[in-house]
Amino acid sequence: MGGLPPGFRFFPSDEELVVHFLYPKASLLPCHPDIIPSLNLRHVDPWDLDGKALQGGNQWYFFSQRIQNRVSPNGHWMPIGIDEPITSSNKVVGMKKTLVFYIGEAPCGVKTNWVMLEYHLLDSSTNSSSSGNRSSKKRGHQRIVSDNWIICRVYEASCDSVPSFLNDETELSCLDEVFLSLDDLDEISLPN
Known part of the structure; x- marks a missing residue:
């Protein structure tokens, strides 16, 4: 993982994601270590994140x-x-939006257990750095911060640890439905 010594795990807090990763990315500042890749949400399904996004435990991280x-x-x-709201030093520096993945076209589809936490900066954070040790001016010019960047934390909620907002016992994940449909194979007659 990007030159980190063995034993180190990537498990940042919401504040760390916004302050130490998203703000530098949006400000076009270097981020050390530069370990979180940029992905286009339109080109990747959540089950395809392995090997494309930074994995920390059972969670995947990427910019978009x-x-x-x-x-x-x-x-x-x-x-x-x-x-x-995401706060740092008692100031709101960003916002966190929770999303659930549905297979199929909007607004319908089959609800899955895939959850994405999407972090974005506030307009008020564009004029000063929330990390405290950076100046808001660089070489006499005000630093430019783009609110077009987000950082995403994606994970698949397991059945025994489904967050309360997903706890609907009547819905099955897409994989559960596929496995249950395999039970009907004995009713299908295959050609000889």
């Missing part, structure tokens, strides 16, 4: 451009709940 419709090759991300 902020887009209105979060559509992928096989489905779409649907926002749920309200955005939550």
Whole structure:
């Protein structure tokens, strides 16, 4: 993982993701270590993140451009709940949006257990750095911060640790439905 010694694990807090990774990316500043890749949400389904996004345990991290419709090759991300503020030094520096992946076209589809936490900066964070040790001016010019970048944390919620917003016992994941449909194979007559 990007030159880190053995034993180190990538498990950042919400604040660390916004302050130490998203803000430098949006400000066109170097991020050390530069370990989080950029992906286009429209070109990747959540089960295809392995090997493309940075994996930390059972979670995947990546930067993406902020887009209105979060559509992928096989489905779409649907926002749920309200955005939550991310604070640093008692100041709101970003927001976190929770989304669930659905297979199929919006607004319908089959709900899955894939969850994405999408972090974005606030407009107020564009004029000063939230990390505290950086100046908001560089070589006499105000630093430019783009609110077009987001950082995403994606994971598949397991059945025994499904977050409360996904705890709907009547819905099955797409893989559960596929496995259950395999039980019907004995009813299918195959040609000789």
